[in-house]
Amino acid sequence: MNKIEALKNLLLKTRKATEEICAPLEVEDYVPQPMEDVSPPKWHLAHSTWFFEQFVLVPNDPDYRIFSPDFAYLFNSYYNNAGDRVLRPNRGLMSRPPVREVIAYRQYVTEALLKFMDKSDLSSEILAVITLGVNHEQQHQELLVYDIKYILGNQPTFPIYGDSFSLQKEKMERTFIQFKEGIYAIGASEDDFCFDNECGQHKVFLHDFQIADTLVTNGEYMEFMAAGGYGDFNLWLAEGWDYILKEKIQAPFYWHQQDEKWFQYTFQGFREVEKELPVAHLSFYEALAFATWKGMRLPTEFEWEVAADRLNWGQLWEWTYSAYHPYPGFKKAPGALGEYNGKFMINQNVLRGASVATPKGHSRKTYRNFFPASSRWLFSGIRLAK
Ligand code: AVJ
Numbered sequence: 001m002n003k004i005e006a007l008k009n010l011l012l013k014t015r016k017a018t019e020e021i022c023a024p025l026e027v028e029d030y031v032p033q034p035m036e037d038v039s040p041p042k043w044h045l046a047h048s049t050w051f052f053e054q055f056v057l058v059p060n061d062p063d064y065r066i067f068s069p070d071f072a073y074l075f076n077s078y079y080n081n082a083g084d085r086v087l088r089p090n091r092g093l094m095s096r097p098p099v100r101e102v103i104a105y106r107q108y109v110t111e112a113l114l115k116f117m118d119k120s121d122l123s124s125e126i127l128a129v130i131t132l133g134v135n136h137e138q139q140h141q142e143l144l145v146y147d148i149k150y151i152l153g154n155q156p157t158f159p160i161y162g163d164s165f166s167l168q169k170e171k172m173e174r175t176f177i178q179f180k181e182g183i184y185a186i187g188a189s190e191d192d193f194c195f196d197n198e199c200g201q202h203k204v205f206l207h208d209f210q211i212a213d214t215l216v217t218n219g220e221y222m223e224f225m226a227a228g229g230y231g232d233f234n235l236w237l238a239e240g241w242d243y244i245l246k247e248k249i250q251a252p253f254y255w256h257q258q259d260e261k262w263f264q265y266t267f268q269g270f271r272e273v274e275k276e277l278p279v280a281h282l283s284f285y286e287a288l289a290f291a292t293w294k295g296m297r298l299p300t301e302f303e304w305e306v307a308a309d310r311l312n313w314g315q316l317w318e319w320t321y322s323a324y325h326p327y328p329g330f331k332k333a334p335g336a337l338g339e340y341n342g343k344f345m346i347n348q349n350v351l352r353g354a355s356v357a358t359p360k361g362h363s364r365k366t367y368r369n370f371f372p373a374s375s376r377w378l379f380s381g382i383r384l385a386k
């Protein structure tokens with residue numbers, strides 16, 4: 001199969017997978033935005049489509065006719081180079097266009113892309129933007145999972161989504177794997193697709209370190225809670241302490257206490273917390289307070305990358321104690337696509353690994369995910385280091 005046929009297959013598979021994630025939803029579930037970080041599923045379906053329309057078809061395909069002149073305003077996320085848009089907190093106000101029109105938009109753009117890709121004169125630059133569009137849609141598949149969980153998991157009835165995206169029990173004994181101090185190569189080699197934020201291989205000096213081969217479990221986290229972890233300011237960063245007081249946080253997100261027992265909302269419904277599962281839905285602040293209570297710390301993103309081949313990873317994104325900053329030699333693309341990652345390189349922490357909600361093949365050991373330290377609705381967990 002040639003390169004273009006392979007990309008067409010991947011595109012089609014990715015477009016279908018996005019719609020499959022939404023299949024268990026009722027039409028009413030596609031619209032609400034219960035908090036600013038959460039986008040309506042309908043918005044994700046349209047925005048991931050607009051990305052291809054705006055950055056592949058409009059600039060490159062003279063035969064393409066725009067589906068609707070309103071959609072750039074409605075479904076542009078944050079690209080100042082692509083013009084004005086509905087502000088993020090207002091995404092849930094759009095009961096129009098209806099879901100069926102967004103589905104039609106998806107089909108229209110997918111078909112136009114496949115036709116466009118049959119033209120013989122596609123440059124490697126255009127193929128790179130289509131590949132970026134596929135990876136972008138995969139990122140939105142994962143965000144869809146977070147957002148669907150938030151939409152369903154904050155309703156009084158705790159509706160069931162289904163068996164997908166469930167966590168597996170961690171191995172019960174933990175080993176700390178040792179690494180020697182030295183100079184290590186960090187970053188993607190750029191032979192295969194990588195995001196701009198992980199490119200620019202460079203060297204980093206690391207001291208001796210040890211890193212856990214398992215994630216922290218619910219059982220261990222309940223010990224921290226029972227020991228008064230949420231009440232001991234000595235375990236917390238000042239910002240984290242202020243945050244848990246202000247938000248009245250006493251447990252991971254989606255946890256609820258009933259008759260001395262802890263329950264959590266999962267995609268399979270409201271269930272008693274299982275001790276052997278990895279603890280999830282924590283802010284960076286909580287992850288760090290737990291590590292501090294253990295007399296340990298969180299790995300840096302560089303330690304994580306050096307250790308990755310010897311770790312079991314992929315259930316939950318792992319908070320690192322590394323700021324999301326550009327690598328040496330970071331190059332920002334000109335124009336709108338330069339806004340993709342670079343402008344967010346401030347006040348966020350890097351997470352490494354992948355989660356059960358990450359599409360297969362999307363992540364890799366050099367992949368840099370990033371969220372503000374207070375984020376809890378993502379599928380995040382804790383790996384200890386020392
Ligand atoms: C990498 C998950 C932080 O949520 O904005 C989606 C992914 N980038 N569209 C985000 C993304 C552009 C990004 N995260």
Ligand code: FE
Nearest residue numbers: 047077136140
């Ligand atoms: Fe996006």
